[in-house]
Amino acid sequence: MQHVVQHxxxxxxxxxxPDIVGxxxxxxxxxxxxxxxxxxxxxxxxxxxxxxGFTYIVDSFVHNLKVCFFCSLINMLAxxxxxxx
Numbered sequence: 320m321q322h323v324v325q326h327x328x329x330x331x332x333x334x335x336x337p338d339i340v341g342x343x344x345x346x347x348x349x350x351x352x353x354x355x356x357x358x359x360x361x362x363x364x365x366x367x368x369x370x371x372g373f374t375y376i377v378d379s380f381v382h383n384l385k386v387c388f389f390c391s392l393i394n395m396l397a398x399x400x401x402x403x404x
Contacts, residue, residue, distance in 0.1 A: 329335035339347045346357040
């Protein structure tokens with residue numbers, strides 16, 4: 320929902336699009352301010368992309384653990400039954 324509401328209202332806007340503003344390490348828009356570390360972006364971007372995949376997997380795993388351990392068993396069974404029907 321966030322993507323549809325914020326990104327599609329201001330696509331590629333340097334200060335309003337969350338897909339562009341989201342990471343201070345990467346400069347994705349030429350209108351964004353140029354910092355010293357952006358001069359080496361062409362080198363470290365590949366490391367960040369590799370770490371993004373790893374953090375996505377870890378975040379998904381942690382989210383699933385939180386759902387399993389913090390939901391009551393009755394809610395989980397009801398959800399499972401609803402998905403099976």
